Amino acid sequence: MFKRLLITAIILGLWSLPAGANSYVGSRACKRCHPQIYRGWRSTLHPYMLKEATDETLILPWNNVVLRFGRRKFRLFRRGREFWMEITHNGKTEAYRVKYILGGTWKELFITELPNGELRILPLSWVVEGEKWDLNDYWPSTLYQEKCMGCHVTGLRLERRGQRLVTRFRELGIGCEACHGPGEKHIEAPAEKKFETIVNPARIPNYRIAAMVCGACHSRGETPDGRYRYPRGYLPGQSFEFTFILKPILYPDGSPKANYEQYNDWLKSNHSRAGVMCWDCHEVHSKGRANRFQTKLPGSLLCRKCHQVKNKGVHGIHSVNICVGCHMPLVARRGLVRDIHSHQFRVVFPSWTLKIGSFEKQPNSCNACHFHRKDPPERLEKILEYSLEGLNF
DSSP states (O other), X not given: OHHHHHHHHHHHTTTSSOSSOOOOOOHHHHHTTOHHHHHHHHTSSGGGSXXXXXXXXXXXXXXXXXXXXXXXXXXXXXXXXXXXXXEEETTEEEEEEEOEEXXXXXXXXXXXXXXXXXXXXXXXXXXXXXXXXXXXXXXXXXXXXXXTGGGXXXXXXXXXXXXXXXXXXXEESOOHXXXXXXXXXXXXSOGGGTGGGSOOGGGOSSHHHHHHHHHTTSSOEEOTTSOOSSOTTOOTTSOOTTTOEEOOOBOXXXXXXXXXXHHHHHHHSHHHHHTOOHHHHBOSSSOOSSSTTOBSSOHHHHHTTTOOOOSOTHHHHTTTSOHHHHHSOEEEOSSSTTOEEOSSOOOOOHHHHHHHSOTTTSOOTTTTTOOSTTOOHHHHHHHHHHHHTTOOO
């Protein structure tokens, strides 16, 4: 009986904000009392995840650009201040207005609104680092509001009115309230009640519940009915363990194969077992010190704050390299092939590639950098075996 009550409490989020109406107010309302945090947040990628299509947000030329992919022909053109994508396929031509732009750092996708209010990701996307156009497999089957949008806006509300899907949200992008919960009660509360009317993930005593604030979007899964690919109705401070089923896409060794699987990875790591949180390594309210990943320190300096490593054996060979090269190998894919770091914080040895049969089917930490013909997995595995003899990890 107690176990059943505990599970119910977790689902309802009884350890989050007090019961009752609590509306979203938008990040600008937070700026009044937290101007420095607000300015720092504006320098991160979160506020710009989803943007309206404008001259300022579009990073590409969009003036009668014609592209062909097999039997598909695309024409990108403008109508006044609007951006349109014309698609010709199997003798049929249709034009769609680009309403929103998704991403823009690794990959840029374009979203259109259909007459019934449904948002769909158009088939043509721009791979930023590769500087090339590419086709995606979202069009036309993926309903953006149900599969993606909950992690790209703040305060999403969906309502079906007959055949029409009505979409409301407080702000585009990941705002303050996406991580701290609705802020109306917090703003209205007297000074002595401020603390208890907002969620601060770093102060949540249960480390796993705290990590779910990040994991709500940095994970791959779906609701039990398979309808939503984000924790529908989740609020910071709650648990989504019983309302969201993790379904990572993995290589044979368990390494991530696709985007947004960081939370899935972290659960398997020693960092998780030790209670090392996302914000212990990443800046939350600022751009970061050294790179676009918002880490608090550059390269190995961050790792060596906690880990003392002697320069001998394999660590001696790679004394000029950085820890993430081996312990967080680039194995998963966002825009290009293998452009996402594993967050399991373990070396993927060449023996796994040898076991499975090829680097494409099972990448490893060593060949992610040593990709020349003179460095096959067999040779690197032998070097590792020699270097690891007598080395105590």
